[in-house]
Amino acid sequence: MANFYRGKLRKLITDDKLIRVLESSNKSASKAAAMLSNDLGVPVSRQNVEYWRKQVLSNEVNAKGKPVKPSAARVNRALVKERVTRIPSVKDYASEVKFDESKIYKNILVMPDLHAPYHHKDSLDFMKALRDKYQPDLVVNLGDEIEVKVVELGDVHVMYVKNKHHVEIETDDEEEEEIK
Numbered sequence: 444m445a446n447f448y449r450g451k452l453r454k455l456i457t458d459d460k461l462i463r464v465l466e467s468s469n470k471s472a473s474k475a476a477a478m479l480s481n482d483l484g485v486p487v488s489r490q491n492v493e494y495w496r497k498q499v500l501s502n503e504v505n506a507k508g509k510p511v512k513p514s515a516a517r518v519n520r521a522l523v524k525e526r527v528t529r530i531p532s533v534k535d536y537a538s539e540v541k542f543d544e545s546k547i548y549k550n551i552l553v554m555p556d557l558h559a560p561y562h563h564k565d566s567l568d569f570m571k572a573l574r575d576k577y578q579p580d581l582v583v584n585l586g587d588e589i590e591v592k593v594v595e596l597g598d599v600h601v602m603y604v605k606n607k608h609h610v611e612i613e614t615d616d617e618e619e620e621e622i623k
Contacts, residue, residue, distance in 0.1 A: 452491065455483055458499045458512075465496060472496065494518065542581065552579035556587035 456479065468474035472492040479487040497518045503511045513521075554570055563569075574582065 452483075452485065452487065453495060455485075456495070461495055461499050465492070465500065470496075494522075497521070546580075548580045550577060550579045550581075552577065552582045554582065554584045556585055557589075558587055559589050 461475075461479075464475045464478050468478060472489040475492045476487045476489045479492070498513060498515065501511065501513050503513055505511050552570070552574055557566060
């Protein structure tokens with residue numbers, strides 16, 4: 444299947460069609476995603492549909508009381524405001540961790556830094572094949588699953604991670620100030 448970025452994928456669906464699909468799926472994002480995936484022949488996620496729903500089914504009105512279609516930028520700003528940032532903890536995954544300190548592991552599969560989306564297209568399939576062939580007692584992921592793009596513009600460094608960005612400004616005394 445083709446790999447579409449959100450913008451290109453959204454351009455394949457008119458607002459009217461999206462509204463019809465949402466209404467016929469009883470506003471279920473999962474059902475709407477399945478219907479759109481089937482219709483377009485490319486994968487559409489529930490998260491895509493939830494995002495688009497905020498663009499086409501808005502309750503916003505202008506000063507004259509007429510409905511306003513919010514821009515993608517406005518929807519993005521609202522999503523950023525809703526986002527809660529917190530420090531992750533090992534306890535978040537305590538129920539998923541299957542590491543026994545008393546056990547001696549003889550067969551360990553170590554997943555190196557993936558750096559998606561710049562990873563080799565077969566890297567996950569390769570890791571699955573290794574897992575299936577060697578049946579490790581333990582799988583360790585070293586982290587760095589995603590690649591952060593950094594654009595340097597003179598004294599300003601812009602870091603992009605998915606739809607978020609951070610701007611770091613280097614001052615004369617080499618301290619950095621972060622603006623979010």
